[in-house]
Amino acid sequence: MGPVHLADTRQQVVSRLIEMLREAHARGAGWVTFPELALTTFFPRYVYDSPEEYDVFFETGLPSPAMVPLFETAKDLGVGFYLGYAEKITEDGVTHRFNTSVLVGPDGSILGKYRKIHLPGTKDPIGDLEFEHLEKRYFEVGDLGFPTFATPSGRFGMCICNDRRWPETFRVMALRGAEVFMLGYNTPTRNIHHPEPAHLRDFHNRLSLESAAYQNGAWVMAAAKCGAEDGFAMIGGSAIIAPTGETVARAASEDDEVITHNCDLDFGAYIRRSVFDFARHRRIEHYGPITEQ
Template sequence: MKKNIKIGIIQQANCDSPEDNRRRIADKVRTLAENGAELIVNQELHDTLYFCQTESTDLCDYAVAIPSAVTDFYASLARETSTVIVVSLYERRAPGLYHNTAVVFEKDGSIAGKYRKMHIPDDPAYYEKFYFTPGDLGFEPIDTSVGRLGVLVCWDQWYPEAARLMALRGAELLIYPTAIGWESSDTPEEQARQLDAWVTVQRGHAVANGLPVVAVNRVGHEPDPSKMTNGILFWGNSFVAGPQGEFLFRAPSDCEATEIIDIDLSRSENVRRWWPFLRDRRIDEYGGLTSRYLD
């Protein structure tokens, strides 16, 4: 039997006002819901600018508790629009202990579940280890009224192990809220290679696991407050791929975008019958995967 769901995505350019960013997200959620969206996915850390370009303890003030007034805002929005909403928050778990956390709100406004980002980068302009403690909730899908969601976050999207574990635990689709872009010193050729790699690796997760993939990135230029670099130009290109890696939607690189994409989750069953990768895995020979490196 078909299991169609309508997925709404929000690719947004952010400003330095969390209140304004949330207001614009809410307007877009309402519009998507009015047009039939059942599941709405936002980009990574959508309430603020991408503050990880610099290291400053003052920016830890962006962190919010779960629950809090901010989660109440999104809970009310989910209840008002009767949609499942995936949000990405800077979670204040305890004083000095913070996570990069995706929270999934059910249609009635309750929290269906959360996922704490597991892989934390530490690169020029992406100083996330300064702000985020690695996740400790594992790779566990979140059950909702629209399906079993394999929610991961940004840097997790480069790791086939994360996608595979979500698939092995019964995820029906993989979701990646994202914040990734170009640094100004990269040549056009290098920029093209980076974008192509980002798209390709995630389409590979769709193919290898026979699951749809939803990747939602931010867009627009955000300056570096330290002025050590020229900031990040987030490359947009949010996309949805089917279980054979085929594009179902791809957003532009230079502007905001909202879209509703119709996905038949039951199609994964046929794809996995044609390409039975899970059947043919040599699980008896994969012990080395738990080693850092095999000398």
């Protein structure tokens, strides 16, 4: 998905999502992955102080009013989808904000939600930077763990952007039977924390996704929001990756673009029966430090 600027309306953005959904359907796709925070610009790059300023980026209700046309079109076409959005909920009088994705089935039913666990960046602005990365300021750490969902096409898991850099994310979902990992991301081309050659941003993205696929014998459907949002550039590289770790489709542009692949979920079965047969080969008695401080 190409850039979303501050001035773009939700209606404009949702029309673009619907156009891509229609194209995917025309190519025979049954499932679509949209990016992280797909309905707005990647607002954690900006410093806002009060909820009145940043609540404009959040959705309430599921579907939120802005999402309704997308939900309706997808249901009419019989296409399931993953959509990333900023979620605001109030429970027992307390307001919570999460960086969330929803999985919607081909019949329009909500199969489940995931709330981002690995929130990168800082709570307070670092200052003296072109842009910030303030996810810890605007979102709470997700409270749903890494669930997986039974769909008519197999068992799917969801994660969001920075989660992909952590192998635990995918291993937990794989242990819960995930055969497909869906994820959206917004990755700036520049690392604000330390100087890094631009090509490494793309390399580390591929490395994370390809190893996640191979080490868990699962498909990866990863969708970037990319291009320059009001001048702030983000990497592209949306990709579909086979359980062998091989990228089978990859976006070529930094605009709205649909990539498709016919994913045979049994393609990875031999990997799950051989080198990554968890039941036979995992040695959990030696993995303790992974869950200790």
